[in-house]
Amino acid sequence: MDNNRIHELRERLDGINGELLKLLSERASIGIEIGEIKKSEGLPFHDPVRENEMLDRLAARNEGPFEDAVIRHLFKEIFKATLQLQQPAGKPQLLVSRKSKTEDTIIRIKGTAIGGSDSVLVAGPCSVESAEQVMEVAASLKRAGVPVIRGGAFKPRTSPYDFQGLGFEGLVMLKEAADEFGLLTISEIVDPRHLERAADYVDIIQIGARNMHNFELLKAAGDMRKPVLLKRGLAATLDEFLHAAEYIVSRGNSEVMLIERGIRTYEKWTRNTLDISAVPILKQQSHLPVLVDVSHSTGRKEIMAPCAKAALAAGADGIMVEVHPNPPAALSDADQQLDIGEFEQFVREVKASGLYRQSVPVS
């Protein structure tokens, strides 16, 4: 008896489903026609005011049993689906997206290519502390065949009482050491007003993790014609990371490299959590070169080489690591910087792994 009733009710529901489908399809056809008119007149497809008017009218007419919020939600989904029919290609693609440019972006600076067929290593002290210190590190990079030296001169530190960097004086020291050994320089710039002057000393401008959301800095870097290394923010999603890169590229500076440097999680055994999955995702989603900073992500010397190899295996174009002549005496990041012996061993291990791509074989 009850079964018969259910059967009868289900037949009625099937009938209503059919009516709803017919109405939805009819509604969709009207939406498409509106979309065509909007397109020919250059009007935006999305009209939130019109949507809200319809939602308010529906809520006013609603007699239940669905709550107003449920009705609003259902109709919003219908509007969203109509919008997708109106613009079948979906949202306009980001310039940094693979969909906008299928081939890899290769950044060529004075004979070094980043993002091409060869991997790249970037190394140097956390902070530039003295001319002697960077000179010693630059010499070790040259010996190890590492083409790019990093060194912080403007340091965004957690505490205002910590060493803040040597500023432009530090950049001068970094460049002198780099020039001596034929290396490229990378240094972080935190103030848009410093960019132009800094460009005389650095080959690659770094925008640090804490500044990934500093949109004025991103825009100013986008107005430069200088390669930029953009670090992933401490708690930034990959979508936010790519949008930050888009800020730079959309201003005409297409030479942007992305660097995964670990994200903040609950795990305490590493300084941050190296998000290795970010590497293949970024490589798939974007044409920009992707590097991995094994120092800030792990904060642990003994796992830097395996993490570097994992990053390369995941498709990273390069690795960044910190090296200091006397890490215990370093003015910043004393615990995570490799000494010169450890650095040389690190480079040997990474290069010998078979994962480090280089056209000139390891000597």
Ligand SMILES: O=C(O)C(=O)C[C@]1(C(=O)O)C=C[C@@H](O)C=C1
């Ligand atoms: O009325 C319009 O302008 C439409 O494009 C149709 C429609 C809808 O589905 O009702 C779709 C998208 C807009 O955001 C607003 C409304």
